Amino acid sequence: MFVATPVTDARSSLRRISLHAMLKHLQVASTALSLAACVLAIVLWSRSYQTSDRVMGPFLQSHMFQAYTWQGTCHFIVSGPAYRLDLWEYYSSPVPQQTGAANMPAPRSAFWEFSIRELGGVLHATVPMWFFVVLFGAIPLVLFRKRIKCRYSLRTLLIATTLVAVALGIAAASR
Secondary structure, eight states: OOOOOOOOOOHHHHHHHHHHHHHHHHHHHHHHHHHHHHHHHHHHHTTTTTEHHHHHHHHTTEEEEEEEEEEEEEEEEEEEEGGSSSSSSSEEEEEOOOOOTTTTTOOOTTTOEEEEEEETEEEEEEEHHHHHHHHHHHHHHEEEEEEEOOOOOOHHHHHHHHHHHHHHHHHHTTO
């Protein structure tokens, strides 16, 4: 009796293994890059309350692009041809501290401020810095959600939540 057996091609299995290894390396590289971007966003966020960092340069052929941080927000500005630059520039300056009379209103919190406005040919977008932290932190979760296996019990989750609450309490009490 004749029985047909499937013939496995060594090259196809090698391709599958190398593709799997390449995807694994891609996952590690994208996670490391996302972690570095997340840490950079946290550093810029905390630095933005002391120092305003500004990057500006040419955009397209006749416009200027400008990005700067200011008290927990990141501002992006695209200006018209009247403000054209030929080279990229970077500079930083200290953020002035609020000193005013006691009856002055407190400065408005920009924690939730997302805005896009256009005035006189200048496009100005404002994004809070926490948005970049969440965005860069979520990229590996979104890209590789099928590989994430949650093996945590409710007990572990409650212990972790308690530890985070204690750390935040210590941080708030030390101020």
